Amino acid sequence: MKSxxxxxxxxxxxxxxxxxxxxxxxxxxxxxxxxxxxxPSEGSFFYRFNILxxxxxxxxxxxxxxxxxxxxxxxxxxxxxxxxxxxxxRIKKFNGEKLxxxxxxxxxxxxxxxxxxxxxxxxxxxxxxxxxxxxVLIILNELFRKSKYFxxxxxxxxxxxxxxTIWVKHDVNYWxxxxxxxxxxxxxxxxxxxxxxxxAKYTWARLIAALFLxxxxxxxxx
Numbered sequence: 001m002k003s004x005x006x007x008x009x010x011x012x013x014x015x016x017x018x019x020x021x022x023x024x025x026x027x028x029x030x031x032x033x034x035x036x037x038x039x040p041s042e043g044s045f046f047y048r049f050n051i052l053x054x055x056x057x058x059x060x061x062x063x064x065x066x067x068x069x070x071x072x073x074x075x076x077x078x079x080x081x082x083x084x085x086x087x088x089x090r091i092k093k094f095n096g097e098k099l100x101x102x103x104x105x106x107x108x109x110x111x112x113x114x115x116x117x118x119x120x121x122x123x124x125x126x127x128x129x130x131x132x133x134x135x136v137l138i139i140l141n142e143l144f145r146k147s148k149y150f151x152x153x154x155x156x157x158x159x160x161x162x163x164x165t166i167w168v169k170h171d172v173n174y175w176x177x178x179x180x181x182x183x184x185x186x187x188x189x190x191x192x193x194x195x196x197x198x199x200a201k202y203t204w205a206r207l208i209a210a211l212f213l214x215x216x217x218x219x220x221x222x
Contacts, residue, residue, distance in 0.1 A: 027051060027076070028104045029120035036093070036109070036116045038063070040176070045093070048121060057083065061091050081107065148196050155188040180219050187212035 033048040043064055050058040057074040060067070070091050073084045080098035085091060093111075099118070100108045107118040143150045159182070190209055199205040 031121040032118040033121045034116040034118035
């Protein structure tokens with residue numbers, strides 16, 4: 001009787017294993033996420049994929065004031081993930097598209113203007129990153145407050161060094177990101193100049209500082 005139970009258990013196990021591991025060789029991680037830049041006025045779209053089994057994928061989209069989660073069909077086709085939505089789906093960005101595995105930690109999505117690399121999602125690491133970011137920002141603030149030379153290095157020299165690296169590796173082709181980033185960098189340089197030079201005594205210099213903030217808000221509104 002015991003041997004019969006063992007045989008039945010092994011038969012069930014062998015039946016289940018291929019289904020559970022059908023995509024494990026190609027897909028090392030079940031949860032992926034990435035940000036897709038939208039066209040002007042669209043903003044950015046945050047997507048998270050959670051592969052539930054061989055045929056069902058959970059897709060979460062966050063954009064502006066919406067937070068949508070849907071279950072859609074998917075299939076592994078060679079080095080590609082093919083996603084299929086239905087007529088009732090609100091998330092149709094990936095319908096009929098093939099997301100390519102670049103390697104075990106990168107899934108490339110490219111459709112005309114829209115493109116991104118989806119990365120594995122590590123829940124524990126995300127909390128650690130959030131906590132470290134807070135502490136790093138506190139430390140940087142103290143360094144900026146106490147050291148003129150560190151401020152100059154961080155906001156003048158470092159952006160010059162990093163610009164070609166960011167441009168080449170991240171393929172940023174949307175004007176908003178560059179204008180938003182470097183308007184903040186220029187504002188930080190101007191605030192530093194006001195703090196450490198005699199510019200602070202001029203009204204026009206303080207006015208430019210205020211205009212930097214206004215321009216930064218206007219860019220986001222545009």
